[in-house]
Amino acid sequence: MFLVSLVLVASLWELYKFLGPEDGGEIFGWPVLPRTGARSMPHTWEMVQRLFDPEVRGNDRPIWFAVAGYAWYTFRMALAGLIIGSVFGVALAVVMSRFRVIERGLLPYVIASQTVPLIALAPQFAALGGNWDLPKWTWVAALGAFLAFFPIAISTLRGLSSPAPASLELMDSYAAGWWVTLRKLRFPSAVPYMVPGFKLAATAAVIGVIVSEVSTGVRGVGFAALTYAQAATSDPAKVYAAVFGAALLGLAMFGIVVAAEAVVMRNRPRDVAA
Amino acid sequence: MKFARVVGPPVVVGAVLVGVWQLLVVGFDIQLYLLPAPSAIWSALLDRVGAIWDAMYVTGTNALIGLIAGTLFGIAMSFVLMRFQTMNELVTPLAIALNAIPIIVLVPVFNNMFSSTTEVPRRLMVTLIVFFIVMVNVAKGLRQVDAIHLELMKSYAATPRDILVKTRIPNAVPYLFTALKIAAPGAVITAFVAEYFGGRQNGLGYSITSNEAISRTDAMWAYVVGACVLGLVFYLVSAGLEKVTSPQQQVGGLAPGGATTS
Amino acid sequence: MSEIRTGAPTPPGTNNVVAVDGASMVFNEGRSNQVDALCDIDLVIGPGEFVSLIGPSGCGKSTLLRLIANLLSPTSGTVLVNGKSAHQARLEQDYGMAFQQSGLFEWRSVEKNIELPLELKGWKKADRRNRSREMLELVKLTDFTEHMPWQLSGGMQQRVAIARALASHPALLLMDEPFGALDEMTREHMQTELLRICAAAGTTVVFVTHSIPEAVYLSSRVVVMSPRPGRITDIIDVPLGGDRSEGTREDDTFYKLITEVREALRASETGGPIVVGVRGIEDR
Numbered sequence: 001m002f003l004v005s006l007v008l009v010a011s012l013w014e015l016y017k018f019l020g021p022e023d024g025g026e027i028f029g030w031p032v033l034p035r036t037g038a039r040s041m042p043h044t045w046e047m048v049q050r051l052f053d054p055e056v057r058g059n060d061r062p063i064w065f066a067v068a069g070y071a072w073y074t075f076r077m078a079l080a081g082l083i084i085g086s087v088f089g090v091a092l093a094v095v096m097s098r099f100r101v102i103e104r105g106l107l108p109y110v111i112a113s114q115t116v117p118l119i120a121l122a123p124q125f126a127a128l129g130g131n132w133d134l135p136k137w138t139w140v141a142a143l144g145a146f147l148a149f150f151p152i153a154i155s156t157l158r159g160l161s162s163p164a165p166a167s168l169e170l171m172d173s174y175a176a177g178w179w180v181t182l183r184k185l186r187f188p189s190a191v192p193y194m195v196p197g198f199k200l201a202a203t204a205a206v207i208g209v210i211v212s213e214v215s216t217g218v219r220g221v222g223f224a225a226l227t228y229a230q231a232a233t234s235d236p237a238k239v240y241a242a243v244f245g246a247a248l249l250g251l252a253m254f255g256i257v258v259a260a261e262a263v264v265m266r267n268r269p270r271d272v273a274a
Numbered sequence: 275m276k277f278a279r280v281v282g283p284p285v286v287v288g289a290v291l292v293g294v295w296q297l298l299v300v301g302f303d304i305q306l307y308l309l310p311a312p313s314a315i316w317s318a319l320l321d322r323v324g325a326i327w328d329a330m331y332v333t334g335t336n337a338l339i340g341l342i343a344g345t346l347f348g349i350a351m352s353f354v355l356m357r358f359q360t361m362n363e364l365v366t367p368l369a370i371a372l373n374a375i376p377i378i379v380l381v382p383v384f385n386n387m388f389s390s391t392t393e394v395p396r397r398l399m400v401t402l403i404v405f406f407i408v409m410v411n412v413a414k415g416l417r418q419v420d421a422i423h424l425e426l427m428k429s430y431a432a433t434p435r436d437i438l439v440k441t442r443i444p445n446a447v448p449y450l451f452t453a454l455k456i457a458a459p460g461a462v463i464t465a466f467v468a469e470y471f472g473g474r475q476n477g478l479g480y481s482i483t484s485n486e487a488i489s490r491t492d493a494m495w496a497y498v499v500g501a502c503v504l505g506l507v508f509y510l511v512s513a514g515l516e517k518v519t520s521p522q523q524q525v526g527g528l529a530p531g532g533a534t535t536s
Numbered sequence: 537m538s539e540i541r542t543g544a545p546t547p548p549g550t551n552n553v554v555a556v557d558g559a560s561m562v563f564n565e566g567r568s569n570q571v572d573a574l575c576d577i578d579l580v581i582g583p584g585e586f587v588s589l590i591g592p593s594g595c596g597k598s599t600l601l602r603l604i605a606n607l608l609s610p611t612s613g614t615v616l617v618n619g620k621s622a623h624q625a626r627l628e629q630d631y632g633m634a635f636q637q638s639g640l641f642e643w644r645s646v647e648k649n650i651e652l653p654l655e656l657k658g659w660k661k662a663d664r665r666n667r668s669r670e671m672l673e674l675v676k677l678t679d680f681t682e683h684m685p686w687q688l689s690g691g692m693q694q695r696v697a698i699a700r701a702l703a704s705h706p707a708l709l710l711m712d713e714p715f716g717a718l719d720e721m722t723r724e725h726m727q728t729e730l731l732r733i734c735a736a737a738g739t740t741v742v743f744v745t746h747s748i749p750e751a752v753y754l755s756s757r758v759v760v761m762s763p764r765p766g767r768i769t770d771i772i773d774v775p776l777g778g779d780r781s782e783g784t785r786e787d788d789t790f791y792k793l794i795t796e797v798r799e800a801l802r803a804s805e806t807g808g809p810i811v812v813g814v815r816g817i818e819d820r
Contacts, residue, residue, distance in 0.1 A: 005368045105283035115459035116505035117466040120478070120498040123486030124309070131308050166639045172607055173633045174656045175626050184652070188643045199374075207376045207467070214470045215483055222379060226471060229382030239383055246379040254374030267643055269686035 046237045063238065067224060067245035074209055074220030075249050077137050081144020081205040082253070086198070088145070089152030096153075097160040097186065098178065107157070113150045121146070122212045140212040140220075147208040148201035155197025159190025192268065195261045202253045210246065221245045307489035318492040319499060325481070326500045332477040334504050336393055337465040340400020341458060341508075347401065348408025349450070355409065356416040356442070369406050377402065378464070381471035396468040396477075400461045407457040408450070415449030416442045451516035458508040466501055478504070552619075553708055553740040554581040554604055559613030561599050561766075572765035573599045577613070579759065579768065583707070586734065586741045588751035588758045590797065592805065596766025597744045598712055604742060605633055605710050617708065629657060631708040632701030636716045638693035640685040640700075647672070647681045650700045657704065671699035674733055691722040698730065702737065709734065709741045715750070724785070727753055731780055748801070752776075752793045753785065760797065762804035769804035772796055 052062050092110075096103035122143050129139030163185050171181045210222030217223065225242035292312050298304065299311035306314065319326070355362045377399070384395030419441055427437045469479030478501045485494040561574040574596040581587050589597035602608045603615050606622035617625035625631065632653070640649045650668040659667070672678045675695040685693055694714055701709055715723045727750060734741055745751050751758045752774055760770040774793055776784060784790055 005364045008364065009368070101283060104280070105287040108284040109287070112502075112506060115462075115509035116502040117463040117479075119463070119467055119470075120482055120501045123483060123494060124491065124498075127308055127486065127489075127491060164637065164639065166635045166637050167641070169602075169607055169635070170633065170639050173605055173626065173631075174653055175629065176656050180656065184656075185641070188641065191643070203374060203376070207378060210376050210379060211467050211470055215486070222376075225379040225382055229386060229472070239386070243379055243383060247375040250375035251371060267645075267684055269642060269684070 063241045067221065067241045070219060070221045070224045070242070071245040071249045073137075073218075074206070074213065074222065074246075075252060077141040077218075077220065078144050078202075078205045078209045078249070078253060079256075080141040081146075081209060082148045082198075082202055083145075084141070085145035085148030085201060085205065086152050089149045089197075089201070090156050090194075092149075092153045093156035093160060094182065096157050097182075103157070110150055110153055114154070118147055118150075119143075119208060119211050122208070122215055126212070126216050136216050136218045140209055140216060140218050143212050144205035144209045147204040151197045151200040151204060152194070155193050155200075156190055159193030160186045162186075162193060163189045191264055195257075195265070198257050198260070199254065202257045203250070206250050206253050221249055306491055308491070310492035310495055314492040315495040315499070318490075319496040322493065322496055326497060329476065329478045329481045329497060330500045330504050332393075333462070333465045333469070333479065333501070336396045336468075336477070337400055337461040337504070337508065340397045340465065341404050341461040343397070344401040344404025344457065344461070345408050345454070348405045348453075349412055351405070351409045352412035352416060352446075355413040362413070366410070369410050372406060378467055378471070381468045381473070385472055391474060393474065395473060396465055399468045400464045403464050404457045404461055407460065408453045411449045411453035412446050415446030419445045447520060448516075451512065451520070454512040455509065455516070458512040459505045462501070462505045462508050551583060552580050553583050553585075553617065554579065554742065555614075555616040555619075556580070556600070556603070557614045557616070559600075559603055559610040559615055561596065561603060561608065562611045565611065574603070574610075575765035575767045577766075577768060581740060581742065583740055584738050585757065586731075586743065586755045588743045588745055588755040589761060590745055590748065590751045590758060591761035591766075591801065592746070592763060594763035594766070595761040596763065597761050599766065600761075601710055601712055601742060601744050605631065629653070629704060630706060631710055632704065632706040633710045634694075634697050634701045634712070634714045636713040638685070638690075638697040640693055640696055642685055644685075645681070646677065646683050646685065646688070646696050649685065649696055650703050652700060653703050667703055668699075671703050674702070674736075675699045675729070689722075691718050691726060694718065694726060695729070698733070702733065702739070705737065707738075707740060709739050711741065712744045713746070716745075723747075723750070724782075728780075728782065730754065735778065748794050748797050749785075752790060752797060753780065758797055760800045760804055762801075770800040772800060 052064060092106070096106060125139045125143045125146070126136075129136070129142065160182075167185055167189075168181070171185055176184070209220065210225075212218065213220040213222035214226055221242055225239060225246060228239040228242050231238060296312050299309060299314075304311075310318075351365075355365060381395055381399055384398055388394045388398075423441050423445075424437070427441055430436075432440070466477070466479045469477045470483065474480075475484075478497050481497045482494050482501070485491070485497065556577050556579040559574060559577045560572075563569075563571040563573055577596075577600060579600075589600060591597050599608065603610050604617060604622060606615075606617075606626040609623075615622040618630050620628075640646075641652070644652070647665075647668050650671050651664045654664045654667060669678070669681070672681055675698060677692060677695055677699070680688060680692065685696070688696070694717075697714065701711075715726050718726065730741075731754060733739075741754075743751075743754060753776075755774050758772045758774060759768055760772065761767065762769045772793070776787070776789060776793070
């Protein structure tokens with residue numbers, strides 16, 4: 001079914017290219033119709049074909065190979081960011097669960113962080129990282145961690161508070177301490193809540209890393225997209241290679257989380273989901 | 275008393291953080307190009323109120339237009355999904371995949387497809403992102419009606435149209451607001467990030483990067499504050515809308531698998 | 537079956553399992569939403585007894601159970617379990633508890649759910665395995681050892697919860713409407729099972745319910761309570777003997793006792809004379 005929808009999208013693209021105005025058009029005076037000229041909107045098969053051509057004229061490396069390299073670089077930074085962000089996010093959630101005062105003090109900020117563009121701080125990370133003589137990729141990964149941290153903290157905290165009162169009473173009746181209750185009850189209860197948090201965090205880390213590349217010039221897939229786009233007048237299909245690379249990267253990150261979910265939730269009742 | 279208990283700790287935390295920050299910068303004599311002191315940020319803010327406001331206006335307008343367009347298209351499409359199961363099966367995996375993909379990289383592509391001197395590429399990006407969030411959630415609300423309610427309507431020999439209007443749509447309203455509470459700040463973030471990928475040189479994102487480039491971190495942070503305010507305003511307005519229209523309902527965004535962005 | 541009591545030995549002369557003396561429980565004292573959940577409760581329960589607490593909503597029966605379990609502390613009065621403070625008894629794990637929701641951990645198999653209290657006590661893996669197998673046999677669920685809770689019916693989940701409550705062979709079992717969520721037929725079946733299990737182990741049971749037939753069928757004594765403030769209004773002996781079965785449900789004595797309990801409940805609601813029934817046991 002997924003393949004069918006991909007084909008549909010491709011055909012819609014071609015259909016529009018066939019029908020649409022060459023130089024872009026207007027609806028009620030709004031310039032909302034894209035240009036369909038060969039420069040702006042290459043054919044889908046041209047995009048695929050371009051994947052196998054060399055990256056730069058005179059260079060032997062086919063573009064798909066180059067893009068794969070960039071995507072791999074971005075992937076590693078995003079993954080590092082996700083892992084670091086999860087460690088801190090879970091730790092903070094545990095601390096907030098233990099000390100209600102800290103929860104009340106920090107939670108509003110953590111929630112508010114979901115509504116503001118944290119990416120705005122990317123240049124600040126770059127400045128600090130540059131000063132401490134750290135290689136560029138570390139602070140890009142750090143930004144990814146920063147972005148991944150918040151959704152994980154929120155969802156983990158929510159999950160840690162999820163056990164039924166009867167279960168908490170049960171652990172009380174066993175005279176089990178806070179730490180034991182955390183390990184045996186709160187944490188396993190939290191897992192179904194953490195999964196959507198991790199999915200959000202994975203996406204956030206990827207986007208964060210890609211956007212940082214743009215401002216720091218680190219050579220990942222975001223950088224590639226921007227550079228290729230600048231060459232678009234002469235080489236329109238090239239930028240789509242970067243887009244495909246970014247797409248695969250995002251799917252790979254998502255896939256990792258989904259695979260982890262399958263392992264971690266294997267004994268749980270199936271959700272009656274949409 | 276309860277108000278103080280709720281508001282107190284975060285305010286204290288905030289004050290402490292700002293205080294410590296100020297001390298660190300002053301005490302260690304941290305240079306401006308590295309990290310600005312809160313006092314420097316404040317004065318930079320006051321100096322530039324007009325410019326910040328203009329930038330907020332640009333980014334905010336992009337976000338708002340994208341939000342409205344995306345919501346309208348999203349709602350429309352969700353009806354289609356509700357009605358035609360094949361469409362649902364086609365579109366949902368696509369939506370899930372697109373959620374995992376950083377489609378923000380399409381902004382340079384849009385800049386080519388339209389001219390890079392309009393705001394259209396950015397607005398289109400926002401529309402796209404909002405569209406998927408709203409569509410998926412509202413479709414869920416339209417489809418996932420309690421079986422009991424459907425049985426009841428059937429016992430009244432209600433027409434499909436009746437069922438739609440009296441059951442499905444009211445059921446979907448909380449889902450719409452859940453989606454909005456996610457999509458509204460998301461629109462701001464997207465509008466903002468889109469500016470990183472080229473295009474016109476206005477807006478908050480642009481101002482932030484350009485100020486960083488000249489090491490004016492205090493000005494940079496002033497714009498960051500503007501961005502935060504913008505995001506918060508969008509969120510609060512959508513939360514407020516929810517409270518006004520359905521005071522007893524509140525689908526929190528944090529239930530497991532509750533609100534979906536995929 | 538061989539039966540091991542692992543509770544601390546009761547001091548000589550005081551072989552009462554539960555001794556509640558003048559206990560009161562007030563929530564939100566001094567505030568506008570103050571609740572007098574329990575007022576001056578005296579209750580003594582001897583070994584091997586099956587005592588039901590019955591009464592309308594708000595009479596404090598669940599609160600009283602939680603005082604015995606030391607999940608709450610009384611605002612005044614004392615609660616002794618096995619001759620020591622309820623707090624001490626909880627720390628020494630002298631009792632097992634079962635609630636209305638089975639409260640099984642959905643990520644643990646049936647077997648592992650039963651092993652939970654044993655893990656917390658630091659039992660070795662092999663010992664835990666043996667004991668949980670033994671309990672599964674007791675509740676007749678051996679075929680479901682590896683199953684997950686959500687794969688079981690409500691009645692079966694409750695049987696696992698009871699197995700868990702008895703896993704460490706406590707001398708005292710505290711139950712808060714454990715069959716409340718089950719259908720009538722399953723409920724009656726479970727009642728017979730519970731009696732069988734407790735008789736075999738000689739367990740003392742304190743059982744909260746709001747079903748009159750259930751209270752009469754299971755108990756040696758029925759404690760009738762009434763609300764506002766929560767107090768004991770009557771204690772009714774149930775001389776149905778130790779060998780109860782499905783046939784007992786159709787005995788004349790059974791119906792008579794049900795009527796007696798019902799009338800006691802009505803009397804307590806209408807504020808009739810508070811009859812303090814037979815209190816305590818000298819010797820068992």
